[in-house]
Amino acid sequence: MKQLAYLLLSYAALVTSCSKDNDVTPSGPKEYQVEYKVTSNASTSDYLSYTNESGGNTTLSNTPLPVSYKFKRTMKQGDNLTILASIDGGTAASEITCAILLDGREVKKATGRGIDAQAVPVYVIGE
Structure with a gap:
């Protein structure tokens, strides 16, 4: 499971770092207030990984939720900004949601369900 999560994060970083020759000229750098929110009906996330303030990845295990x-x-x-959170050994009713906020505005959200x-x-940025 953790290997799959790492592969997904690596793939997301690779896909989002590719560019096309006809892309619009990138805008200049801007400072953003980034916030990740993780909620669940489970009490802990067995694996959590996110793009941090330096652009690297921070990986945590057994993180209390929310x-x-x-x-x-x-x-x-x-x-790009990416967050991955998972529940290991939940039930069919288990649910986990991750949201990415920029400057207080939610820009992306995903929910996973199941065991x-x-x-x-x-x-x-710019999507």
Whole structure:
């Protein structure tokens, strides 16, 4: 499960870092207030990974829910934000939701359901 999650994050970073020759000229860098919110009807996320303030990944395990992470990050068009959270060994009624907010506005949200539920929203600046 964790290997699948890591592969998904790697794939998302690869896909969002590709560009086309006819892309609009990227806008200059801007500082954003980034917030990730994770909610669930489960009490913990067995695996949680997100793009952090330096553009790298922060990975956590057995994280109590709900949880929120806030930081400032300077980004330009084409940069991405990704969060992945999962529940291991839940029930068919288990649910986990991740949201990405920029400057207080929700820009992407995903919900996973089921025994091994996972949510993986990805947002690309300028999308």
